[in-house]
Amino acid sequence: MKKFMLVVALTGAITAFGQSRIGNKPGGQFSVGIRTTTSLFSDESGTGTGFGGQVRLRFFRLLNSEWFADYITSDIGNGLGNRTDYHIGWSVMFYPAFAYRNNERLKLQPYLLAGHCFDKTRFESNLFTENNVATRFSSAVQAGIGFHLPLHDRVDLSCSAQYMMHFGKEIEPHVRRNAAGTEYLYFDEHAIEGFEGHLLVTFSLNFRLADLWKSKTKGVQDKAPVLEEGQ
């Protein structure tokens, strides 16, 4: 019975999404997306690659919000160790007024973004006899720029570059050698808290699922309603 109720609830939810009309006002748009992130210029590790997801809720025409989670892995010390970052956070996106012209959005819609993030970072040495591990939790602020490229009425590709500044316990990797001269990583955990940052370049693909506060005018998102000839 519970399974049946679950199926009914899911079917209802899917039907509701399917029937949602995309209005011509962007406020209330709800999107989900997947993203791939490259981490650059980190003080303590090399270039990292990541994968994650996000949801977006657009409050007004010029104000959007993004709620994301990322999983990023990177190298430390040319193969001596790894760094793994788990990010969960949000950003607010501001569209400049020129993102719209004659009440229609530009093909390439630029935006500024700024937000906040919570992070877990794990540093690990790979050598099996010196498998040192250091973990820290930190909070971060980020800011950057980006753009949307609409691929379809309901789908857009977005690209952003943002600098993320972590505030938390400082962990400093050092290369050491054992008795035989084999290199491994040792992590120096400082008691003091400090800043550490990296540049994140993100590409994301977003699917607009619904218009949560429906506008009365039915039509295609961000476009004037299609008029028949003679109207």
Place this chain on the structure above:
Amino acid sequence: MKKIIAIAFLSAVVITAKAQDQPPADEPVKMHSLAQLLRLQGTISPAWSVTLLSGGDSVQSVSGGRTNVYAHGTAEYYWDERFSTRADIYFLINPNKDPGGIKHNHGFQVGASCHLIKGSNIDPFIGLRAGMNFTQVQAMPLTDGVTNALSYGIPAHVDPTWAPVIGINFFGERVFHFFIEGAWMQGTYRPNVGPQFSLEEFRLSAGLGLNFSFYKPVETVRQKI
């Protein structure tokens, strides 16, 4: 009364016009567009290391010196003639049993493709995908110069991947199509203990796929492009 007759007449005209839009029941629906098409395929994909092509890498490759073989499945939806989104899964079916050989290398990727020709049953495309891999290598000997482990179990790890993709589909009669595509996988297996391995390899997929049209009226056809 005149109003009623006028409404009845108009309704009859509209209904007749609508009915004429529909193809006769015994004829297949003819589509001239890839829009709203769902494409499914499952195949066996060989993969080779391309480290040499990319100028060398100090990190070992999961497919170095051998051909990995994957079961590969794809679901792709064409939003319009130019643009589609897709999801792919890969499952390694020929693990290497040598020490340090690839044991697991399974993953999924999601991405988008841009289709270069409109209104043709030949459908070349380029795309980009991103996803995650679950990878593990067989137990292998490790040494730190002092201690030797004859067979050390390297843990599995989940790592992000991405891949540019290029390919071509040929849509034939009704529900079938042929496809050939290549994906250049990028990523690094970074286990908690042991050496890192490059996940870079070129995966070639080809075969016969199924396609279903969601274009109304619902029929599973693709022809007369």
